[in-house]
Amino acid sequence: MVASSPAVPAVDTVELAAASPDQPQPYRELGLKDDEYERIRSILGRRPTDAELAMYSVMWSEHCSYKSSKVHLAYFGEKTTPAMRQKMLAGIGENAGVVDIGDGWAVTFKVESHNHPSYVEPFQGAATGVGGIVRDIMAMGARPIAVADPLRFGPADAPDTARVLPGVVAGVGTYGNSLGLPNIGGEVVFDAGYAGNPLVNALCVGAMRTEDLHLAFASGTGNLIVLFGARTGLDGIGGVSVLASETFSDGTGRKKLPAVQVGDPFTEKVLIECCLELYHAGLVVGIQDLGGAGLSCATSELASAGDGGMRIDLDAVPLRASGMTAAEILSSESQERMCAVVRPQDVEAFLAVCAKWDVLANVIGEVVDGGRLVITFRGETVVDVPPRTVAHDGPVYERPVRRGPGQDALVADVPDRLPRPSGRAALRAEILRMAASPNLCSRAWVTDQYDRYVRGNTTSAQPADAGMVRVDEVTGRGIAVATDCNARFVALDPYAGAQLALAEAYRNVATSGAVPLAVSDCLNFGSPEDPHVMWQFQQAVRGIADGCALLGIPVTGGNVSFYNQTGDRAILPTPVVGVLGVIDDVARRVPSGFVRDGDTVVLLGDTRDELGGSEWAHHVHGHLGGRPPAVDLAAEHRLAGLLAASAARGLVTGSHDLSDGGLAQALVEACLVGGRGARVELPHPDAFVALFAESAGRVLVTAAPEQVDDLLAAASTAGVPAHVLGTTGGPALAVGPLEPLPLPALRSAWEGTLPALFDHPVPG
Structure with a gap:
């Protein structure tokens, strides 16, 4: 007797969505609020298809849309003066900040969080955190040259710390070592405030010639969209809409394994070399990495930042799992993938470079007129949306901001x-x-x-105050980087505490002999629905922005990580500050x-x-x-x-x-x-x-x-x-x-x- 094949799920098309307005949809399970779902229906003039609902849910998540933090993050721009922007080639809103360090060299750097996945599955959570931040640097046109890892755990002798820390350290080390990237700094902090919610932040630095800068946009009608790197699978689905916006209850951390990505550093290593050759050959118009929200993010952001629309055919996406739905393909956060915009006359050469590096590459769409993002699957249209509504015009919340009633008692309890x-x-x-x-x-x-010295350009690493790497082997020009934050200071006074974090990272870079040049931050806080948490966040943002204005160095980018709490107990407010500096000759470190x-x-x-x-x-x-x-x-x-x-x-x-x-x-x-x-x-x-x-x-x-x-x-x-x-x-x-x-x-x-x-x- 021959076993029957599983039934192929029906495709929820745009036409079907228009004809079935009352069909129930699991938007709450995907992290959307009632009013957010109604807004999507209003934008589209109908209910969303399953694929559209998946896209909006991941792109309107806290992780991707910054919907609770946008109103406060704008303060960074208000405090950045023209003088502070002089050396900044790319800033907030790009995959990573880029600064000019002289002699035709530019450096890009950024720090991001991978907290919740690292609690659920420590090794893969930390490993893919490194992989994700490395691809952000690659997407700017740079060669990654170093990483660092600010880490925070519960009490050092707690059983859960014994479960989480070894896996996190192994994940960071395995991925970074396999890529051949020196790990030059970071922190390891223990505090009961992180019990059940460790912080795994990852920083990457990349170097490039200034003319090699690349940005994420899809322009030029008729240009083609090429997906290259690993195949798309079922891992990581829901990572940004579920894990990144979920508060863990005790004992639940190991039940969400499908939402944690699985990394392959050896695939990423050849992807790095492939990207660099593509850049140097002039074969890339625009590029975006696939990290949080996967293809949903890459396609909507490229189209939104471009000058037209985009058509995508999901049947052209190479898969590593059978029977995947359109929603799953669009939401998958499978690692080691990039999406490029390529001129038609360059596609053959582009694919040849990918073949040389044994990197899988497929044309999956094109830039079109009309200002719509249209995606087909099995010959049917499953997405037809204005891309800005997905990528950039999501909800913006002005959450209640209130200094909590316990703050006065905390400050009054002096250590005298x-x-x-x-x-x-x-x-x-x-x-x-x-x-x-x-x-x-x-x-x-x-x-x-x-491996702190791989590639031979590391001149300082842990336990030095700041990591230092040579960028130009001829002149000896290099960069130094340090990350810092004493979260206890921030808990006592979020404004002053955030400035103390900035001051310490700034000072650590200066102790190495480098001149501080730019800042990236990773703002780790509890639930934005808690007014006291939002007060902490607001004060910390203002502290960093005001501090940078006084020091004359810009914030070039960073990350916000909310919902870091177990039950109703938030972590210590932890705005990690990374400072990058430049030194003319590393021999004088x-x-x-x-x-x-x-x-x-x-x-x-x-x-x-x-x-x-x-x-x-x-x-x-x-x-x-x-x-x-x-x-x-x-x-x-x-x-x-x-x-x-x-x-x-x-x-x-x-x-x-x-x-x-x-x-x-x-x-x-x-x-x-x-x-x-x-x-x-x-x-x-x-x-x-x-x-x-x-x-x-x-x-x-x-x-x-x-x-x-x-x-x-x-x-x-x-x-x-x-x-x-x-x-x-x-x-x-x-x-x-x-x-x-x-x-x-x-x-x-x-x-x-x-x-x-x-x-x-x-x-x-």
Whole structure:
């Protein structure tokens, strides 16, 4: 007996939709509100087809449409002056920001989130997060040259962290290593606020000649649309409309595997080389990667940004699953795919380049007159829409914004009541205790799983303050990048906390000897339907935008990730800020450790009794309250200028920023990274404050004895306070009257924590 074939689903055509206006549709299950569905019907003058409903649901999702954040993100544009735009070649609204770094070179960079998929399936969620951000960089015409990964998890010793973290790290490492991209930076942060909702943010940097810049638009009637890369499958369907807008309830995270994409880094590697050859051959008019929302996004955005309409034939899309519906083909988020606009006379050459790289490529449509996006399937029209209504004219919400009633109590709970260690033995023990804490200890267990030096152009990577990569092998011109955010500071004061994140990333780039040039951000928050969350978001956006205006560097792009919460408990507000800087010659970079004996140790900046939101209060007492450290962006600007000038003049031999853990942690890291001790005095009469306060605007530098006077004079001229602390050298860290801390004891404390937590099989 021959088994019968499964029935082929009927095609829901435009004609059928017009003839059956009352047919029920599962729009709520796809994440659309009642009024949004009615608006779609009004736009079309009928009910949408199944395929149209799928397109609108993914493109009007929070992830793609920014419907709750648009009204606030506009503030970035309002605060960006013509002077700030001078070096910006592409900005907000493009796949990634692009800045001119001189000598005919441009750099593109962006940071994005892949939080919810990484909770559901840690390895693939993190891996495809890397793959997606790399394709954004490819779509600008650049060669990806480095990645970084700001990561946040629940408590380090929590069972769910043991499930999620190893998979995330393996996913980031496997995908990036397979692509041959150095991982040059990022963060690993543990806090109960991320329990059940880790943050997996990914940053990529790419380099190109300025004339190679490409943008996403479909212009030129008669030009053809070519889909190239991997086949389209069932993985990732609903990723942006369901996972990215869903709050997880305890225990549900592993039930949504079909919505998580599956990555193949080796396919992406050849796709990178294929794209670069296509660009250099002049065969591409416009290009868009297929990430969130898949073909729905690529076709509607290309058509919307172009000068006409577009016709697409889904029967020409190569599939890796049988029986896929039009809605599934359009919604699939299968990875490693790109969509290009190609002149008819160039198609043969385009396909030949793809064949050379063994990249599957098919013509799936063309640019047409008429201003409509028309898509056919099995010979029937299943989509006929104005593309702007899908891609750019979605709903815009002015959500209620309200400072929550608990904010005053949080700020009033100052850390002054917390018992502080006193006495030499107690302070010495506290230095060791803090060095071993999960948020301050060595990240080598994580970063050793990444290839940080592949391709041979990495000049600095973790544990350096900023990653640095050479762009031009002739001149030595390079870029530095750092990402930062202390979410506890943001919880206490979202405006000031976001500026502190900006200041720290800006300062970290400056410590390397680079000049900060541009910003990309990844704004991770809870539900936008919570007025207090929207207040946090509004204040953070304004803080970053106002801060960038004061520093004179633009926000070139980024990402908003909402609905990061478990049940009704939102994550700590986490606006991760990435800063990119340029250095004329990477040979003049400044290392972050004590690299020579006999150098003078100088602290730039002043120390105040500021412990609100500090790592000491968090780790030792589990406390969050008070006010974050004061932020003075004018002082940060002066400090950065001093650091860049000092690096160029060769006045400093080492430079390390002070942030989490204060001076104590900076001294520990400088000793261990450089492999030598130091003897220093404290810059504040209160030894505890001197060691553990987290005042902003401070950097620990070293200088050769014969250069110290010049350094101090330069600091005075720049208006930067400078305090000589002591001298490098010896087998221990000796701090004031405390008994010296031998380097082996420091190293054991600093390096032992993460291996003890994660160097074992995960149960189950």
